[in-house]
Amino acid sequence: MLVVYISLTGQTRRFVHKLGMPLLEITPENAFQTISEPFIVIAPTYDIEATEILNDFIETGHNRYYFKGVCGSGNRNFNTLFCFTAKDLSHDYEVPLLHCFEFQGSENDVSTVKEKVAQLGQSEISQ
Numbered sequence: 408m409l410v411v412y413i414s415l416t417g418q419t420r421r422f423v424h425k426l427g428m429p430l431l432e433i434t435p436e437n438a439f440q441t442i443s444e445p446f447i448v449i450a451p452t453y454d455i456e457a458t459e460i461l462n463d464f465i466e467t468g469h470n471r472y473y474f475k476g477v478c479g480s481g482n483r484n485f486n487t488l489f490c491f492t493a494k495d496l497s498h499d500y501e502v503p504l505l506h507c508f509e510f511q512g513s514e515n516d517v518s519t520v521k522e523k524v525a526q527l528g529q530s531e532i533s534q
């Protein structure tokens with residue numbers, strides 16, 4: 408499973424490098440590329456102006472078809488706005504919200520995301 412992410416201050420980038428999975432960092436320069444393999448998105452939480460390149464990527468070509476789930480990195484001090492970017496992506500593209508964590512995540516967060524991705528793989532096979 409490919410892990411697609413953005414990172415403005417490096418927290419999400421640190422997290423994804425702990426997963427041991429193939430990575431694709433989305434930047435304004437590469438947001439409109441097409442891919443043809445299943446991916447999850449790991450999204451830090453910011454106003455839409457900062458995160459909409461993820462929407463651009465998901466909506467490019469047939470990328471949306473390969474979008475299987477989303478995780479969020481955020482800060483619980485934002486209370487009800489904790490990880491709203493990932494929650495919005497889950498809602499808007501009808502994919503499961505796999506996990507939300509703070510900043511660069513803990514070892515537990517890394518394990519949880521790996522488990523959720525493995526479960527996603529299993530549900531794909533059984534369909």
Ligand SMILES: Cc1cc2nc3c(=O)[nH]c(=O)nc-3n(C[C@H](O)[C@H](O)[C@H](O)COP(=O)(O)O)c2cc1C
Nearest residue numbers: 414415416417418419451452481482485489490510
């Ligand atoms: C300007 C700003 C706004 C933020 N807004 C939210 C928010 O609404 N909800 C939330 O959960 N985290 C919010 N955060 C926290 C970041 O999403 C969090 O620190 C994340 O780990 C940053 O990931 P990055 O370093 O990969 O960009 C905000 C951070 C900044 C700097």
